Amino acid sequence: MEKYRVALYAIIATAIWGMSFPITKEGVENISPVLFAFLRYLIATLFFILLCLSYGNIGKIDIKKFSFLGLISVTLPTVLQNIGIRYTDAYITGFLQSTGPIYTVILAYIFLNEKINVYKIAGIVIAFIGVYFMINPQEGNFFGNMLILSSAICYSIGGIIAKDLLNRGHNPLQIITFSSIFGTAFLIPLTTAEIFAKESFINYESMKYILFLAFFTTFLAYLLWYKAMEKMEVSKLSFFTYLIPLFSLLSAHMIFREEIEITTLIAGFIAVIGVAIAQKA
Secondary structure: HHHHHHHHHHHHHHHHHHHHHHHHHHHHHHHHHHHHHHHHHHHHHHHHHHHHHHHHOOOOOOOHHHHHHHHHHHHHHHHHHHOOOOOOOOHHHHHHOOHHHHHHHHHHHOOOOOOOOOOHHHHHHHHHHHHHHHHOOOOOOOOHHHHHHHEEEEEHHHHHHHHHHHHHHOOOHHHHHHHHHHHHOOOOOOOHHHHOOOOOOOOOOOHHHHHHHHHHHHHHHHHHHHHHHOOHHHHHHHHHHHHHHHHHHHHHHHOOOOOHHHHHHHHHHHHHHHHHHHHHH
Protein backbone atom coordinates (compact mmCIF):
# COMPACT_ATOMS: atom_id res chain seq x y z
CA MET A 1 0.00 0.00 0.00
CA GLU A 2 2.87 2.35 0.84
CA LYS A 3 4.44 2.01 -2.60
CA TYR A 4 1.20 3.23 -4.19
CA ARG A 5 1.11 6.22 -1.84
CA VAL A 6 4.72 7.06 -2.72
CA ALA A 7 3.93 6.76 -6.44
CA LEU A 8 0.95 9.05 -5.91
CA TYR A 9 3.23 11.66 -4.31
CA ALA A 10 5.47 11.56 -7.38
CA ILE A 11 2.56 11.74 -9.83
CA ILE A 12 1.00 14.73 -8.02
CA ALA A 13 4.36 16.53 -8.00
CA THR A 14 4.92 16.00 -11.74
CA ALA A 15 1.32 16.99 -12.52
CA ILE A 16 1.79 20.27 -10.62
CA TRP A 17 5.09 20.94 -12.39
CA GLY A 18 3.50 20.20 -15.75
CA MET A 19 0.63 22.58 -15.06
CA SER A 20 3.05 25.30 -13.97
CA PHE A 21 4.10 26.17 -17.53
CA PRO A 22 0.70 27.24 -18.90
CA ILE A 23 -0.08 28.91 -15.57
CA THR A 24 3.18 30.86 -15.76
CA LYS A 25 2.37 31.90 -19.32
CA GLU A 26 -1.01 33.23 -18.20
CA GLY A 27 0.53 34.93 -15.18
CA VAL A 28 3.24 36.89 -16.99
CA GLU A 29 0.84 38.31 -19.55
CA ASN A 30 -0.01 41.27 -17.30
CA ILE A 31 3.03 41.64 -15.05
CA SER A 32 6.78 41.96 -15.40
CA PRO A 33 8.49 38.54 -15.66
CA VAL A 34 11.10 39.63 -13.09
CA LEU A 35 8.55 40.89 -10.56
CA PHE A 36 6.50 37.74 -11.15
CA ALA A 37 9.56 35.62 -10.32
CA PHE A 38 10.39 37.70 -7.24
CA LEU A 39 6.92 37.54 -5.70
CA ARG A 40 6.66 33.81 -6.41
CA TYR A 41 9.93 32.96 -4.68
CA LEU A 42 9.47 35.49 -1.89
CA ILE A 43 6.26 33.73 -0.83
CA ALA A 44 7.66 30.22 -1.38
CA THR A 45 10.84 31.05 0.55
CA LEU A 46 8.81 32.08 3.59
CA PHE A 47 7.14 28.65 3.57
CA PHE A 48 10.51 26.91 3.28
CA ILE A 49 12.03 28.96 6.12
CA LEU A 50 9.12 28.14 8.43
CA LEU A 51 9.38 24.45 7.58
CA CYS A 52 13.15 24.46 7.97
CA LEU A 53 12.87 26.13 11.37
CA SER A 54 10.24 23.64 12.52
CA TYR A 55 12.60 20.75 11.70
CA GLY A 56 15.67 22.54 13.03
CA ASN A 57 17.45 22.16 9.70
CA ILE A 58 19.26 25.50 9.57
CA GLY A 59 22.83 24.40 10.28
CA LYS A 60 26.04 25.85 8.86
CA ILE A 61 26.29 26.61 5.17
CA ASP A 62 28.93 27.56 2.63
CA ILE A 63 27.67 31.03 1.67
CA LYS A 64 29.60 31.19 -1.61
CA LYS A 65 28.31 27.84 -2.87
CA PHE A 66 24.74 28.41 -1.72
CA SER A 67 24.63 31.91 -3.18
CA PHE A 68 25.90 30.59 -6.53
CA LEU A 69 23.32 27.80 -6.35
CA GLY A 70 20.58 30.37 -5.72
CA LEU A 71 21.74 32.44 -8.69
CA ILE A 72 22.06 29.54 -11.12
CA SER A 73 19.09 27.40 -10.02
CA VAL A 74 16.54 30.07 -9.04
CA THR A 75 17.27 33.60 -10.26
CA LEU A 76 18.56 33.00 -13.80
CA PRO A 77 16.39 30.06 -14.89
CA THR A 78 13.19 31.55 -13.48
CA VAL A 79 13.72 34.93 -15.16
CA LEU A 80 14.79 33.31 -18.44
CA GLN A 81 11.75 31.02 -18.40
CA ASN A 82 9.33 33.81 -17.48
CA ILE A 83 10.58 35.99 -20.33
CA GLY A 84 10.86 33.13 -22.82
CA ILE A 85 7.39 31.76 -22.17
CA ARG A 86 5.91 35.07 -23.28
CA TYR A 87 7.16 34.32 -26.79
CA THR A 88 6.54 30.59 -27.11
CA ASP A 89 3.91 28.00 -26.23
CA ALA A 90 3.60 26.50 -22.77
CA TYR A 91 3.66 22.89 -23.98
CA ILE A 92 6.92 23.56 -25.89
CA THR A 93 8.33 24.92 -22.64
CA GLY A 94 7.38 21.68 -20.90
CA PHE A 95 9.23 19.59 -23.48
CA LEU A 96 12.32 21.83 -23.53
CA GLN A 97 12.56 21.86 -19.73
CA SER A 98 12.29 18.07 -19.70
CA THR A 99 15.60 17.84 -21.60
CA GLY A 100 17.46 19.06 -18.49
CA PRO A 101 18.79 15.57 -17.58
CA ILE A 102 20.70 15.51 -20.89
CA TYR A 103 22.76 18.54 -19.89
CA THR A 104 23.19 17.04 -16.44
CA VAL A 105 24.71 13.89 -18.01
CA ILE A 106 27.15 16.02 -20.01
CA LEU A 107 28.06 18.26 -17.06
CA ALA A 108 28.44 15.28 -14.72
CA TYR A 109 30.88 13.74 -17.20
CA ILE A 110 32.90 16.98 -17.37
CA PHE A 111 32.87 18.05 -13.71
CA LEU A 112 32.08 14.92 -11.67
CA ASN A 113 33.99 12.41 -13.80
CA GLU A 114 30.88 10.24 -14.17
CA LYS A 115 31.16 7.58 -16.87
CA ILE A 116 29.55 8.10 -20.24
CA ASN A 117 28.88 5.18 -22.61
CA VAL A 118 27.57 4.59 -26.11
CA TYR A 119 23.94 4.47 -24.91
CA LYS A 120 24.25 7.85 -23.20
CA ILE A 121 25.84 9.29 -26.33
CA ALA A 122 23.02 7.86 -28.46
CA GLY A 123 20.43 9.30 -26.05
CA ILE A 124 22.09 12.72 -26.17
CA VAL A 125 22.12 12.71 -29.99
CA ILE A 126 18.45 11.67 -30.17
CA ALA A 127 17.46 14.31 -27.60
CA PHE A 128 19.32 17.04 -29.46
CA ILE A 129 17.57 16.08 -32.71
CA GLY A 130 14.24 16.59 -30.94
CA VAL A 131 15.43 19.87 -29.41
CA TYR A 132 16.59 21.14 -32.81
CA PHE A 133 13.15 20.69 -34.33
CA MET A 134 11.44 22.16 -31.26
CA ILE A 135 13.43 25.41 -31.34
CA ASN A 136 12.99 25.70 -35.10
CA PRO A 137 11.62 29.20 -35.87
CA GLN A 138 8.77 27.63 -37.84
CA GLU A 139 7.53 25.95 -34.64
CA GLY A 140 7.09 28.77 -32.17
CA ASN A 141 9.34 31.73 -31.51
CA PHE A 142 13.09 31.02 -31.80
CA PHE A 143 14.06 33.70 -29.25
CA GLY A 144 11.57 32.42 -26.69
CA ASN A 145 12.59 28.80 -27.24
CA MET A 146 16.29 29.63 -26.79
CA LEU A 147 15.55 31.41 -23.50
CA ILE A 148 13.65 28.34 -22.27
CA LEU A 149 16.52 26.11 -23.37
CA SER A 150 18.99 28.36 -21.49
CA SER A 151 16.76 28.07 -18.44
CA ALA A 152 16.88 24.25 -18.65
CA ILE A 153 20.68 24.35 -18.86
CA CYS A 154 20.83 26.59 -15.78
CA TYR A 155 18.67 24.11 -13.84
CA SER A 156 21.06 21.34 -14.89
CA ILE A 157 24.10 23.26 -13.65
CA GLY A 158 22.20 23.89 -10.41
CA GLY A 159 21.56 20.15 -10.14
CA ILE A 160 25.30 19.46 -10.31
CA ILE A 161 25.97 22.01 -7.55
CA ALA A 162 23.14 20.60 -5.42
CA LYS A 163 24.53 17.08 -5.89
CA ASP A 164 27.91 18.28 -4.65
CA LEU A 165 26.28 19.87 -1.60
CA LEU A 166 24.38 16.65 -0.88
CA ASN A 167 27.66 14.73 -1.05
CA ARG A 168 29.08 17.17 1.51
CA GLY A 169 26.37 16.31 4.03
CA HIS A 170 23.72 18.99 3.45
CA ASN A 171 20.15 17.70 3.51
CA PRO A 172 17.63 18.38 0.68
CA LEU A 173 15.41 20.72 2.73
CA GLN A 174 18.41 22.84 3.72
CA ILE A 175 19.57 23.02 0.09
CA ILE A 176 16.22 24.05 -1.35
CA THR A 177 15.58 26.56 1.48
CA PHE A 178 18.88 28.40 1.19
CA SER A 179 18.96 28.29 -2.60
CA SER A 180 15.51 29.93 -2.51
CA ILE A 181 16.71 32.54 -0.02
CA PHE A 182 19.74 33.53 -2.08
CA GLY A 183 17.86 33.24 -5.37
CA THR A 184 15.17 35.60 -4.07
CA ALA A 185 17.85 37.99 -2.78
CA PHE A 186 19.40 38.22 -6.27
CA LEU A 187 15.98 39.07 -7.69
CA ILE A 188 15.68 42.13 -5.44
CA PRO A 189 18.08 44.43 -7.38
CA LEU A 190 16.56 43.31 -10.70
CA THR A 191 13.07 44.08 -9.45
CA THR A 192 14.22 47.41 -7.94
CA ALA A 193 15.80 48.42 -11.25
CA GLU A 194 12.55 47.66 -13.03
CA ILE A 195 10.56 49.73 -10.54
CA PHE A 196 12.84 52.73 -11.00
CA ALA A 197 12.61 52.31 -14.76
CA LYS A 198 8.83 52.21 -14.35
CA GLU A 199 8.72 48.87 -16.16
CA SER A 200 7.51 46.94 -13.14
CA PHE A 201 4.01 47.02 -11.68
CA ILE A 202 1.79 44.75 -9.64
CA ASN A 203 -1.24 43.36 -11.40
CA TYR A 204 -3.64 41.84 -8.92
CA GLU A 205 -5.09 39.55 -11.60
CA SER A 206 -1.69 37.85 -11.75
CA MET A 207 -1.53 37.33 -7.97
CA LYS A 208 -3.65 34.17 -8.14
CA TYR A 209 -1.10 32.64 -10.49
CA ILE A 210 1.79 33.76 -8.29
CA LEU A 211 0.17 32.23 -5.20
CA PHE A 212 -0.47 28.97 -7.02
CA LEU A 213 3.11 28.72 -8.26
CA ALA A 214 4.57 29.77 -4.90
CA PHE A 215 2.63 27.30 -2.77
CA PHE A 216 1.87 24.37 -5.08
CA THR A 217 4.69 24.36 -7.65
CA THR A 218 7.64 25.70 -5.66
CA PHE A 219 6.74 24.50 -2.15
CA LEU A 220 4.28 21.59 -2.09
CA ALA A 221 5.51 19.76 -5.21
CA TYR A 222 9.11 19.73 -3.96
CA LEU A 223 8.01 18.45 -0.55
CA LEU A 224 6.03 15.62 -2.16
CA TRP A 225 8.96 14.82 -4.43
CA TYR A 226 11.44 14.63 -1.55
CA LYS A 227 8.92 12.59 0.45
CA ALA A 228 8.78 10.10 -2.42
CA MET A 229 12.58 10.18 -2.68
CA GLU A 230 12.85 8.96 0.92
CA LYS A 231 10.96 5.75 0.07
CA MET A 232 11.84 5.13 -3.58
CA GLU A 233 15.12 4.65 -5.44
CA VAL A 234 16.15 7.76 -7.38
CA SER A 235 16.57 5.69 -10.55
CA LYS A 236 12.91 4.59 -10.35
CA LEU A 237 11.65 7.98 -9.23
CA SER A 238 13.23 9.73 -12.22
CA PHE A 239 10.86 7.83 -14.54
CA PHE A 240 8.03 10.01 -13.24
CA THR A 241 9.70 13.16 -14.62
CA TYR A 242 8.76 11.97 -18.11
CA LEU A 243 5.15 12.69 -17.19
CA ILE A 244 5.85 16.44 -16.87
CA PRO A 245 5.64 17.21 -20.63
CA LEU A 246 2.44 15.16 -20.84
CA PHE A 247 0.77 17.10 -18.03
CA SER A 248 2.05 20.33 -19.56
CA LEU A 249 0.59 19.38 -22.92
CA LEU A 250 -2.79 18.37 -21.49
CA SER A 251 -3.18 21.41 -19.25
CA ALA A 252 -2.07 23.83 -21.97
CA HIS A 253 -4.57 22.39 -24.43
CA MET A 254 -7.52 21.58 -22.15
CA ILE A 255 -7.39 24.52 -19.74
CA PHE A 256 -5.91 27.31 -21.85
CA ARG A 257 -6.91 26.05 -25.33
CA GLU A 258 -3.35 26.23 -26.64
CA GLU A 259 -3.03 24.95 -30.20
CA ILE A 260 -0.71 21.97 -30.64
CA GLU A 261 1.66 21.68 -33.61
CA ILE A 262 1.98 18.00 -34.58
CA THR A 263 5.60 18.32 -35.73
CA THR A 264 6.57 20.00 -32.47
CA LEU A 265 4.72 17.33 -30.51
CA ILE A 266 6.64 14.58 -32.31
CA ALA A 267 9.94 16.43 -31.79
CA GLY A 268 9.13 16.79 -28.10
CA PHE A 269 8.53 13.07 -27.64
CA ILE A 270 11.73 12.30 -29.59
CA ALA A 271 13.64 14.52 -27.15
CA VAL A 272 12.04 12.79 -24.15
CA ILE A 273 12.94 9.37 -25.58
CA GLY A 274 16.52 10.54 -25.96
CA VAL A 275 16.56 11.75 -22.37
CA ALA A 276 15.20 8.39 -21.18
CA ILE A 277 17.89 6.47 -23.07
CA ALA A 278 20.71 8.68 -21.81
CA GLN A 279 19.50 8.74 -18.22
CA LYS A 280 18.89 5.02 -17.90
CA ALA A 281 21.94 3.75 -19.76
